[in-house]
Amino acid sequence: TVQNVINLNNNKYESDDYSNLTPKIMSYLGRNIYLQKNHPLSMMRQKIIKYFYQEYSNPKGTPLFSVYDRLSPVVSTKQNFDYLLIPPNHPSRAKSDCYYINREYMLRGHCTAHQLDLLRSGLDNFLIVGDVYRRDEIDSTHFPVFHQVDAVRVVHNDKLFKNNPDLEIFEKEFVNNDIAAIGSSDKCIDQVKQPCHTVEAVKLIEHEMKNVLEGMVKAIFGKTLKHRWVDAFFPFTQPSWELEIFHKGKWVEILGAGVMRNQILKRAGVDNSIGYAFGLGLERLAMILYEIPDIRLFWSKDSGFLNQFDESDLKKIFKYKPVSQYPQCANDISFWLPTELPIEAFSPNDFYDLVRNIAGDIAEQVTLYDKFTHPKTGRNSLCFRIVYRHMERTLTQKEVNEIHSNIGKSIVDKYGVTIR
Ligand code: PHE
Numbered sequence: 001t002v003q004n005v006i007n008l009n010n011n012k013y014e015s016d017d018y019s020n021l022t023p024k025i026m027s028y029l030g031r032n033i034y035l036q037k038n039h040p041l042s043m044m045r046q047k048i049i050k051y052f053y054q055e056y057s058n059p060k061g062t063p064l065f066s067v068y069d070r071l072s073p074v075v076s077t078k079q080n081f082d083y084l085l086i087p088p089n090h091p092s093r094a095k096s097d098c099y100y101i102n103r104e105y106m107l108r109g110h111c112t113a114h115q116l117d118l119l120r121s122g123l124d125n126f127l128i129v130g131d132v133y134r135r136d137e138i139d140s141t142h143f144p145v146f147h148q149v150d151a152v153r154v155v156h157n158d159k160l161f162k163n164n165p166d167l168e169i170f171e172k173e174f175v176n177n178d179i180a181a182i183g184s185s186d187k188c189i190d191q192v193k194q195p196c197h198t199v200e201a202v203k204l205i206e207h208e209m210k211n212v213l214e215g216m217v218k219a220i221f222g223k224t225l226k227h228r229w230v231d232a233f234f235p236f237t238q239p240s241w242e243l244e245i246f247h248k249g250k251w252v253e254i255l256g257a258g259v260m261r262n263q264i265l266k267r268a269g270v271d272n273s274i275g276y277a278f279g280l281g282l283e284r285l286a287m288i289l290y291e292i293p294d295i296r297l298f299w300s301k302d303s304g305f306l307n308q309f310d311e312s313d314l315k316k317i318f319k320y321k322p323v324s325q326y327p328q329c330a331n332d333i334s335f336w337l338p339t340e341l342p343i344e345a346f347s348p349n350d351f352y353d354l355v356r357n358i359a360g361d362i363a364e365q366v367t368l369y370d371k372f373t374h375p376k377t378g379r380n381s382l383c384f385r386i387v388y389r390h391m392e393r394t395l396t397q398k399e400v401n402e403i404h405s406n407i408g409k410s411i412v413d414k415y416g417v418t419i420r
Pocket of ligand 1: 109110111112150151234237256257258277278279280
């Protein structure tokens with residue numbers, strides 16, 4: 001029956017006893033705030049990509065990494081779990097922790113879900129960026145939708161040991177031995193290395209990975225940042241770590257990383273290579289860097305939040321300023337400039353000052369959003385949007401209208417414009 005069919009991105013899924021998507025969660029699909037211009041998550045995404053492009057490029061300056069930032073968040077449970085060696089009984093599979101479409105499909109719980117497919121397609125250095133979904137409480141640091149950057153770097157034996165051609169990635173007894181090459185059993189995790197790898201190979205890739213990731217957090221937060229590596233466990237990497245940074249008197253975990261399980265590389269058809277992988281959450285980094293106090297703000301459509309961020313200079317350091325709790329009220333004003341006044345003679349900054357003079361602090365933003373010249377008369381028209389908001393109370397429409405019309409009168413007096 002119709003009730004048992006879920007429609008997502010033009011695909012139909014039959015619901016079953018696992019289905020637990022809510023309309024609210026479905027409403028976040030396709031918002032793509034991590035790709036939205038001047039959005040703090042998008043800026044953090046760009047900072048990280050830029051860092052990897054700079055860190056890894058060939059002699060011609062071409063970046064080594066490719067970026068996948070538009071993969072659908074709808075994945076199979078095989079992609080999200082099985083292909084990453086996450087055991088069938090693992091707690092992260094619980095219905096209470098994931099958004100399942102049905103027993104077979106779900107909204108990805110991490111960007112690592114795409115790792116095997118991309119490796120299989122022949123890629124060796126790539127970044128995956130996207131929205132991920134986990135059932136969780138809603139508080140100032142948790143939200144059921146957040147954003148991750150995942151990365152994979154795979155290095156072939158010839159490259160890894162180009163200065164030491166005698167060394168090998170794999171221990172002798174594991175070469176040509178499919179069963180053994182799959183790595184250690186889950187019962188006994190060796191924090192140094194997988195049995196199939198040589199110590200030399202693991203230490204080289206581990207060193208590169210740690211250097212690059214330390215460099216990344218210092219590129220974001222500055223050179224004086226304190227960091228530490230903590231042993232961790234992920235089913236898809238061994239050894240594994242979490243990188244923590246010291247922030248406001250506490251150690252904060254910001255990413256998970258490790259040496260890729262050889263079994264995954266084998267399954268993807270990648271031979272005689274070793275790799276590292278990591279995954280990080282964009283929200284946490286952006287909240288720390290920009291001092292954003294609540295994760296829900298990332299979903300704000302309020303220009304009082306969004307207009308504080310400007311991606312044209314990613315290096316510029318600025319801190320978020322809390323916006324008032326009271327509602328905004330946006331009013332537009334458009335007018336014709338007098339024919340004798342050339343458009344260059346009217347500077348938007350003059351208008352902004354005029355607004356400030358009349359409206360004071362309740363004018364939260366003023367933006368010039370349309371400008372055109374009439375094709376026949378040659379007259380110039382400008383349109384501004386003024387957003388009003390009081391910091392201590394809700395403004396009435398009547399008050400706003402009065403101020404707005406005073407602005408209109410004043411601009412007529414001062415410049416001889418004609419209000420449209
Ligand atoms: N997928 C892990 C997470 O979401 C992060 C991770 C990615 C860890 C890749 C290791 C390697 O927590």
